[in-house]
Amino acid sequence: MTESLNDKTIVKAQPIEKYVLTREPYYLSVRDEVSIFETAYKARLPVMLKGPTGCGKTRFVEAMAYRLGRPLITVACHEDLSATDLVGRFLLEGEETVWHDGPLTTAVRHGAICYLDEVVEARKDTIVLIHPLTDDRRILPVEKLGILLNAPNDFMLVISYNPGYQSVLKDLKQSTRQRFLSLEFDYPPATAETNIVAHEGGVSESVARDLVKIGEKVRNLKGHGLEEGVSTRLLVYAAQMIASGIEPVTACEIAIASPITDDLDLQRGIREIVTTII
Amino acid sequence: MSEENKESGGPGGSLLRGLAGKTVEALALKMGLKPSDRGWVTLDIGASLMSASPKVAKDFFKAVPEVARMLENGDLRSWAEIGKRIAQQNAEEASDFFRYSIETLELLAEPLRRLLVALCVKQIVLSPAAALKTFRQSPALAASFGDEQSAARIFTIAVEVAHRSVKHSTEVLTAAPAALTALREMDDQASDAAIDSTLTLAESFAQRTGATAAEFLAAVGEGLGFLASPEVMVDLCRQTTIYLERGGATALQFFRSARAVIEVGGVESYRRWNQVTDKVAAEGNAIVYDFLRLTPKVLATIAATQRRHAAERIGAVLELVEELSSQNVYVALECFKSSPRAMASASLEQFQAWAREGVQLHRGDRRKAQAYYALESKSSQETLRGAHDGVALESVSHLLRLYVEGLTGREMAIAALGSIPEESRINDGHTIQLPSVVAEFGSPDDDFRLYKVLAAHAAGQVEFGTREAGTGSLRATLNEIETSFENAERRRLSAEMRDTEYVQYSNVEHLGLSNRRPLDPLAFETADYKTILSRFTNPLLATRIFTTLENGRIDWKLRHTYRGIRRDLDFVRNRLIERRPPIVELSVEQAVYEMLFQITLCGGVIDEAARRAYAGVILDFELIVAEYIRRDGATVADTLVATHRVYQLLDGQRSRKESDDQSEDDRDDTNQEQPDDRDGKSEQQQTSSQTRKRSDLFDQWSQAVEETTPTDTELLNELMNAETSEQALQDGDEVFFYDEWDRELGDHRAKWCRVIQRENRRGARDFVEQVRTRYSGIISSIRHQFQMLRPESLRRIKGEIDGEDFDLQAVIDHHVDLKTTGRPSDRLYIRRIRRERDVAVSFLLDMSSSTARTITRHPNQPYTRPGQKIIDIEKQGLVLMSEALEAVGDSYSISGFSSEGRRNVKYFIIKRFEEKYNQEVERRIGGITYHNNTRLGAAIRHAAAGLERQDARTRLLIVLSDGRPYDHDYGDSRYAREDTRTALRQSRIAGITPFCITIDRDSESELKDLYGEVGYTIIDDILSLPERLPGIYRRLTT
């Protein structure tokens, strides 16, 4: 789709098709998060997903996008992510300067769900950019083009945020956080997590149960040198290793003990827990 | 009394007073004594008796004719003498004596009469009471001795002993019956020979020392059931006789020890031991006596720790000691002494290899051998266990803490058993107590597994709710148990009351309840296992049962919740099974507990024989365990119900037994000697009950949770006569262990010193303030000097490839080179880089008592111009030094040390690296004072360990000492010096620069020896130390 704003500028919007989910993602609902999210969507309110890494936030958004029939545009935020990266920029193409929509603009134009993952990682001036989209104006100013885009009703902004870092530098400002509804995520309860691990990792339920038990015990060590407990994602990895024939203790070593800490004592402690359980 | 009789002058008295010999003669005649009778000889005694009490005299004269028929002349006189002596004390008793004499003597066989009189005459000199008692009891005693001949011999022995000790002569008589019974019980046929040997030996004892004869007989009387045959006793007596040459005490000890050897190790072991003893004896009396005394202790310890393999291992030890003794007796002895400890942590083969290696290495040097066998040297430990000396709790406590915190999700502390005060020894759900060292399996991995299992169990108690309180099921259980005990009480009382007369006046109901203190409703609401156990009539018994069952529940839960831990639980259980005492050796009561333990924790009763013997009880227990303990969802309340069931079972058995026995009191005295106890079993029971009291690593699972248990190590330490006791720790103390260098050994003594790290006590802050005021001028100049050292300046480095400026000289050179060689250098620049000062320093202050010495410049004016204590001067130095360090910004720590023996090296923290120099630190400086000794090596090792953790480029250790290291068990001065030197050298290898500042001018050569390898300085004028200290430091660091 190419259109001309004025004579000189060529604007290139991104195709949306690739953001449409074609298969239903596997997501196991843990509480009432699905209905809450739907309500927020209907009320056109932005949502913040709070929780440790690897506990299912991304998967949840994917599942919701599919459920709501909207395309999903995910942006993994990082320190160098600038406003331009989100909104769009001019590029020289031969003689012409061509405007390329950024992911946020694309989402606004198409009424997609835009998911800004780990939003605190982005620079402060980038974060400010989303403010007008998150109040009742629901607009996105595209300064370079000198236009204001009105977000259609089916556009939704979702951000994720991990409060576990506890660093002054990585705290979300009040001015930002008070614009979002907040859904608290945590590692799924044992039975749910067992199902997830069994399904995603392709292992038997009993293996999955052991892994979840290990997860539970290792999470007890948070605060004893462990910044964060072991994620569901890592448990799934461990399960996948086991499913493909790696010896279970070794699988836990490489998927659990070693990824989460460099402290040798902690690793050994985790290993003892692992051998207690399997 | 006799005095009184004379004065009071009763009718007889006044009548007889002043009677002439003639009248006595007349009286005697009148009483039917013919002059031809030998009785005349007694007339003078009669006369003297008359003057004391006519009644006594009358009884005397009455008895004389009969007695005279039974006793020879001389004995008759002695007999009369005895009566006379008694009369001097008590007329009444003398009368009795004369009156009973006839029948007493008549009951005795002819030869015994003589002996009895001879004995009593000896005894009377010291104790009329003893003599009288002997006399009275003699017929009964003689009867109990059995045959006349033995009786005669025993009386003869008693007479012999009485020459030296009346007390022991009585004891001979009282000990003899049991001894004879024991001998006769061995074997009807051959026991005569044994009796003969025993009595012959007792006679020899009596002739030599007297007292020991009685003790010997008493020892025999303790039972001989363990002797295979009377021949062994004959042999034992013969051997003992040989040792009599060396004195009664030695021989007696020989007999006792030999007895112990046979008892625990059998006859074969005894023969071995005998060989060793002979070899030891050749070295002298003192050493053989030591060896003899040591023997039972050593064997008992081996028996206690080896349990199932006791006899076999004792045999092996003795075999080995015999082998070694042919090479060097002293060395063999050291090996013997250490054998229990070595055996406790090594296999038999390892032990044998270790023992042989020791004699090989140290044949000629007893001290080295001693250290080797005492497992004090590292090489010895390595030889014993193949480079593995067990796993110390310290090395794994952090890991274990993570482990249990992971498992339970709770904050947990790991503490060494015994390192915290008694009252908190319970596993309270916050603190897990574990043995301080595990050296059980010979490999670090396996030893760690034991720690892991113990920790998992403790975590299991938390996870599976041992301490849960006030749950519905707990309250229901409490109700059930409460009702059951109330009913039982009521039944008991009403049964009692039925045959009591006053029952009609009492309120049975009321009485029935009064014995149980009512349960407080609040306690009911919050009931936990302790509340419920306290409601049992015998809470101790209940606690014991509960502890075993609850651990069984936890064990089962662990197995079922965690698949992986089963491997470790099984591994440890196998060792546990090996260590259980054989049930047949236990008393019935102990056997019952043991079976319960084995059923709950060992997977069943181990002994085949016991399984058959106790089939009924075992079935009962197994049902209870299956019903309440080993099932899903069992809680602590179920354990309590099970406890109640077992309790009732045991209680039922007990009361049945009591009613069978018709025993008059309701105490349970299984250990009481039973008259029908033929085979010395009661003795065995006692020893095994002592054995059971010694805890081993696993007893945590069977002993009451709160019971305080002495550990094996205590016993072993006692055995090794460990010289220093460990002082109790205070709150917040941290403990570290360090090796120590033994110069004679040429090796380190492993984990020899215990360093207790403690925050120094806080004193007045004024001290620092005063020093600051006093030295204010000096301080400001010090500050200035040290600020100059700050890394504010930039350093210019020439000849760089790149930089801020051209290096003019280099540019010129470049130009020249270009023209001449054509190969110019391109290092043309100057660069400025930050100069880094990266220093961490530890000040280690000698706080021993020698620093209490006062130093003065004016010795003649002690009052007007008093000197200062060295310690105070050192303190001032620290204040100035701190100012300097603050100015330069180096990272520093200050600590002091003193010691009281190797197990109590105190390390006082004054300032940690990470601490700011604040008021708290100032107060700790103010609180520095002197204590005890100077174990310098250990303190240096600890300080160095702290410094090693600092990641500064320069790490300095500054030792401030007043002179020589000394501690009471720190060897001679050379030992201490060499240890210190080794410690310093090691710290240097670890990348630390040690430096010693000392004020002892007197012994410069020693100081050179001590500190020569590292830097040191001697301060002549100690009073100048404060001012000089910062200067020394500055020199060191620039």
Ligand SMILES: Nc1ncnc2c1ncn2[C@@H]1O[C@H](COP(=O)(O)OP(=O)(O)O)[C@@H](O)[C@H]1O
């Ligand atoms: N509720 C859930 N249903 C299904 N899968 C889940 C769920 N929670 C976590 N997972 C699994 O965990 C993995 C990581 O989750 P993800 O959503 O990427 O974590 P996050 O975005 O919170 O970091 C997913 O790939 C998925 O396999």
Ligand SMILES: [Mg+2]
């Ligand atoms: Mg994610």
